[in-house]
Amino acid sequence: MENKFFEDIRSDFPILNERVYNKPLVYFDNGATTQKPRCVVEKIDYAYYHLNANIHRGVHFLSQQATLAHEDARKSVAEFLGSNKSEEIIFTRGTTEAINLVATSFGEAFCKSGDEIVVSVMEHHSNIVPWQMLCERKGMKLRVIPMTEAGDLDMDVYKSLLNERTRIVSVMHVSNVLGTINDVAEIIRIAHEKDIPVLIDGAQAVPHIPVAVVKLDADFYVFSGHKIYGPTGIGALYGKEKWLNAMPPYQGGGEMIASVSFEKTTYNELPFKFEAGTPDYIGSTALAEALRYVSEIGLDKIAKYEHDLTTYATERLNEIDGLKLFGTSSDKSAVISFLVGKIHPYDIGMLLDKLGIAVRTGHHCAQPLIDSLGIPGTVRASFSFYNTKAEIDVFVEALKRVVMMLS
Numbered sequence: 180m181e182n183k184f185f186e187d188i189r190s191d192f193p194i195l196n197e198r199v200y201n202k203p204l205v206y207f208d209n210g211a212t213t214q215k216p217r218c219v220v221e222k223i224d225y226a227y228y229h230l231n232a233n234i235h236r237g238v239h240f241l242s243q244q245a246t247l248a249h250e251d252a253r254k255s256v257a258e259f260l261g262s263n264k265s266e267e268i269i270f271t272r273g274t275t276e277a278i279n280l281v282a283t284s285f286g287e288a289f290c291k292s293g294d295e296i297v298v299s300v301m302e303h304h305s306n307i308v309p310w311q312m313l314c315e316r317k318g319m320k321l322r323v324i325p326m327t328e329a330g331d332l333d334m335d336v337y338k339s340l341l342n343e344r345t346r347i348v349s350v351m352h353v354s355n356v357l358g359t360i361n362d363v364a365e366i367i368r369i370a371h372e373k374d375i376p377v378l379i380d381g382a383q384a385v386p387h388i389p390v391a392v393v394k395l396d397a398d399f400y401v402f403s404g405h406k407i408y409g410p411t412g413i414g415a416l417y418g419k420e421k422w423l424n425a426m427p428p429y430q431g432g433g434e435m436i437a438s439v440s441f442e443k444t445t446y447n448e449l450p451f452k453f454e455a456g457t458p459d460y461i462g463s464t465a466l467a468e469a470l471r472y473v474s475e476i477g478l479d480k481i482a483k484y485e486h487d488l489t490t491y492a493t494e495r496l497n498e499i500d501g502l503k504l505f506g507t508s509s510d511k512s513a514v515i516s517f518l519v520g521k522i523h524p525y526d527i528g529m530l531l532d533k534l535g536i537a538v539r540t541g542h543h544c545a546q547p548l549i550d551s552l553g554i555p556g557t558v559r560a561s562f563s564f565y566n567t568k569a570e571i572d573v574f575v576e577a578l579k580r581v582v583m584m585l586s
């Protein structure tokens with residue numbers, strides 16, 4: 180029943196019918212980006228054909244319609260994240276820009292020499308480098324939460340890292356390499372005991388599990404539209420009003436001002452203070468459509484289906500001699516990273532590609548994590564609700580062939 184529902188859903192994604200090297204495409208690179216349902220692509224067309232005019236400044240009809248669509252999209256994002264204040268949603272180019280915004284603005288307002296930032300060993304580069312840059316600018320220190328063999332964060336060490344110098348904790352909700360679903364509610368609770376704010380990188384969480392930022396009590400929560408069936412180039416930052424109001428603007432320009440003179444400029448209110456220049460109002464409109472699409476299916480249903488897929492794939496992969504999984508947490512999302520014997524992950528990825536199967540190989544923008552594991556990288560298969568057990572069978576049989584060729 181459930182399987183039939185998700186099999187039928189494939190017809191919403193025309194690209195899944197593509198053939199590569201004359202083989203049916205098996206797309207297992209959803210952690211990098213997801214494919215787009217027809218309704219999202221059509222929404223982009225519709226917005227350009229019927230709603231295109233620069234927003235906020237126009238008195239004319241089209242501009243008002245485009246403004247309405249953009250601001251409605253902001254409400255959709257707020258609602259999707261479980262917040263009832265749309266002014267706490269800032270549109271960004273994606274997760275990376277959202278973290279850079281916080282690292283720069285929060286850093287400017289609240290950080291000084293000698294302070295510390297806590298991240299984890301499994302972070303994506305986009306949740307490491309902006310903080311490192313802040314540390315370099317201000318003479319601060321980055322402290323790193325280690326993990327266990329299974330790929331769970333070591334909560335005892337985490338607690339011991341927090342002190343009066345800690346200015347912010349910034350960790351991922353779901354690991355893009357290990358699939359671990361971190362206990363972010365507990366991470367936030369522990370930090371808040373010491374009045375330390377927490378940023379959660381939700382890039383790999385929001386497409387797969389229900390998220391409620393207010394319930395979590397996250398201070399900042401960020402994600403990318405393209406990983407949740409939306410267009411590229413748009414994402415969002417949720418930030419508590421009290422922080423966003425106390426932070427200086429990230430970029431200067433049009434839209435983010437209240438008034439400008441050569442003597443003094445005053446800034447606009449939230450959320451516009453953080454959205455300098457013409458925003459991606461077509462992108463936001465299409466992102467709202469993607470969120471509507473996902474919500475209509477239901478994230479509980481998606482999480483359950485993808486969990487079954489991941490369990491099935493794990494069982495089947497374990498049939499392969501010498502295959503080692505990285506990330507065996509009891510609470511895992513739809514990501515499987517592995518190596519087989521001493522075969523280089525790149526070689527496996529190249530040969531799978533020739534068989535029509537798209538996986539990702541390498542360090543997955545998490546070089547410190549890969550280094551800590553002492554490996555050259557992994558092969559990563561990451562699933563979406565449009566993937567099927569039949570595709571996993573094709574993948575496992577192809578992998579067996581590839582391993583035989585390379586051993």
Ligand code: PLP
Nearest residue numbers: 273274275303305355382383403
């Ligand atoms: N954080 C995580 C956990 C990710 O997986 C990614 C992308 O793979 C990012 C951040 C960066 O996302 P973007 O490139 O869309 O800004």
